[in-house]
Amino acid sequence: MGTIIWLIIASISLTTIVPVTACPPSDRAALLAFKAALHEPHLGIFKSWIGTNCCNKWYGITCDPTTQRVADINLRGESEDPLLQKSNKTGYMTGSISPSICKLNKLSTIVIAxxxxxxxxxxPCxxxxxxxxxxxxxxxxxxGEIPFDIGKLNRLTVLNFADNKLTGRIPRSLANLSSLKHLDLRNNMISGTIPRNIGKLRMLSRALxxxxRIYGPIPESISYIYRLSDLDLSLNRFTGPIPGSIGKMSVLGTLNLDGNQLSGAIPSSLMTSRISILNLSRNAIEGNIPDVFGPRSYFMVIDLSYNKLKGSIPKSISSASYIGHIDLSHNHLCGKIPVVTFFDHIEASSFMYNDCLCGKPLKAC
Incomplete structure (x- = not known):
């Protein structure tokens, strides 16, 4: 009798350690409901979504090798995938993202791009x-809007909603995404102000x-994001001055603030910072160009065009380490253009439409 009981226990134990070889029916059902809300007429990417095992060669689906739970949905309409290259076209899909995707509660990646x-x-789920x-x-x-409680996704490293038709405000909770490294909200219709607590995103390296239609001042707290290397706030409705603390950020290399309604003077810190691409064009910035250029001033691009700058081009610009392209057109600058070697390749259009600039490449003084 004891032997029989032992054999029963052994057989039960063996069944419990058999590795999982197929995705759970609940994950398969959630994926099929997700698929049902979409229509992809040309490439046939969903033709592979057949059979009971959604972990076995379902296009764009990756599962955890141990649990066989769906871990990644990776569906890109523009990629180097052989399926797209063979058709020699980019993808097109209609429909919507079904809330059934939220039943895949082990998801690590959602790319539907x-x-x-x-x-x-x-x-919202x-x-x-x-x-x-x-x-x-x-x-x-x-x-629609970015979910108001987006900040609950505390493992999120990439948030990319660019090139859509989103409206509403940037949720204040977004600043709780303590692991976020890449934020891209470009080309939408988002309005409101940037949350003041944006500086809490200490891991962020790109904010695009x-x-x-974002308005209001640029929050000072942005300068607290010490890993930030790329900040693009262009083509919005920002007002007020540029915080001088932005020029003191240790790794910021690209700063695009063009096409806003910014006013006040250019902070001198921007000219001695680590920024190599600086675009402040098409604002209402006034005052003089700070005369603080030095060996630390290295610019691939510096665009200050279409502002209200006055005075002369600072003589210290000749001590800059390098300036690849400069545009000072459409301001109220006056005086002689400094003779600088890296100005030799700059076209006259970069200095035109000022009050009284003269010297090469414009007419002689």
Whole structure:
């Protein structure tokens, strides 16, 4: 009798350690409901979504090798995938993102990008996915607002909603994304102000918010993001002065603030910073160009055109380490253009439409 009981226990133990070889039916059902809300007419990417095992060669789906739970959805309409290259076209898909995606609660990656026709809203339940690290929905027609509690995704490193039709404000909770490294909200219709607590995003290296309807001042707290290397706030409705603390950021290399309504003077810290691409064009910036250039001043691009700058081009500009391209046109500058070797290749158009600039490449003084 004891032997029989031991054999029963052994057989039960063996069944419990058999490795999982197929995705759970609940994950398969969630994916099929997700698929049902989309229509992809040309490439047939969903033709592989057949059979009971969604971990076995379902296009764009990756599962955890141990648990066989769906871990990644990676569907790009523009990529180097052989399926797209063979068809010699980019993808096009319509429909919407079904809330059924939220039932895949082990997801680490959601990439549904560059399909051009996917509309509807971002399912609010997406913020309940505790393991999500990448959320990339670039290049669709998604509307509505960013979920207000987006900050619950505390493992998120990439948040990319660029090239959609999002409206509303940037949620204050976004500043709780303590692991976020890449934020891209470009080319939407987002309005309101940047949350004052944005400086809490200490891991952030790129913040791209251009071509929206964001207004108000640039928060001083942005300068607290010491890893930030690329800040693009262009083509918005920002007002007020440029915080001088931005020029003291240790790794900031690109600063695009063009196409806003910024006023006040150029902070002198920007001219001696680590910034190599500086675009302040098409604002209402006034005063003189700071006469503080030195060996630390290295600019691939410096564009100060279409502002209200006055005075002369500072003589210290000749002590800059390098200036690849400069545009000072459409201001109120006056005086002689300094004779600097790196000005030799700059065209006259970069100095035109000022009050009384003279010297090479313009007419002689």
């Amino acid at each position: 560059d399909w051009k026709g996917i509309s509807g809203i971002i399912p 997406i913020t309940s996915l505790p393991f999500l690290r990448i959320l990339d929905l670039i290049g669709n027609q998604i509307s 918010l251009s071509n929206n």
